Amino acid sequence: MATQDMSARLARMGYGRARLMLSLVGLAILAVLVAVLLVRSVDTTEVVATLLFAPIFLLLLWFGLPGGLIGAAAATGVYVVLRADAIDAVGWGEFSALIVTRAIAYFLFGAVGGWASGTLSMSLDKLDLYDQVDDLTGVNNARFLLTDIDLEKARSQRYQTVFSVSFLAIDAEAISALPARKRKALLRQLGAKLDDGIRTMDRVAHGYDGSCHRIATILPETAGEGAQVFQARLEEQIHAFLAEHGAGGATVDGDIVTVPGDDDALERHLAEWKAIDQAEHATPRT
Secondary structure: OHHHHHHHHHHHHHHHHHHHHHHHHHHHHHHHHHHHHHHOOOOHHHHHHHHOHHHHHHHHHHHHHHHHHHHHHHHHHHHHHHOHHHHHHHOHHHOHHHHHHHHHHHHHHHHHHHHHHHHHHHHHHHHHHHOOEOOOOOOEOHHHHHHHHHHHHHHHHHHOOOEEEEEEEEEOHHHHOOOHHHHHHHHHHHHHHHHHOOOOOOEEEEEEOOOEEEEEEEEEOOOHHHHHHHHHHHHHHHHHHHHHOOOOOOOEEEEEEEEOOOHHHHHHHHHHHHHHHHHHOOOOOO
């Protein structure tokens, strides 16, 4: 579950925000390193040479491997210029090893860092594409629900079977009024309760649209009557659960759709879940 949580957080953060965070952390580390060099009275040219890692770092974060290599080439050129007077005075031979060592360090940093930056970008894209876990409850999210209902509809048409979907909407006002830590714990416990209360073949999802916590449960090979029994029991359990955790004033509205038969009603519900999915994955990647 911890791995899923981290993956979801990274996916929600998006590469733009992750890059900004890495930039701040990296520059802070570099600033500390430069401060140490200054305290130790290291040659000013070498302090500036260390600072040249900063533009390489920023370029590789923004432009990946090409940016890292361009930054390394520019930093090497600047370092040679910084050493130009000394080279003129004592000759190239005295500084060739130092300059080559600096150039290797710059290019290694630019190449490895640029590759890592590109890999991070692609990884976050994949996490965003395949993210199917709800951050708040730990059960399936809106994206999973939409995909899984499409699969269930195809299975129903192919094998001439029936399935139902239980939809519940919990008014968020009473839950949102709780302290943040208590609210987070309540939603996590709600997710665990939902997961424990279904059959192995059933799938449950949670989505939050800002005003309601929506719960949808896919019930394969279950007709309307069986779905009504399931939903009545689930509503009763949720009312009791909310009352037990200080959110007893929340209203719970439910609906059952059975396919085939209630296809139009299903599409109306799915439109709400599509809006949730779009909102959850709306962070722009820059």
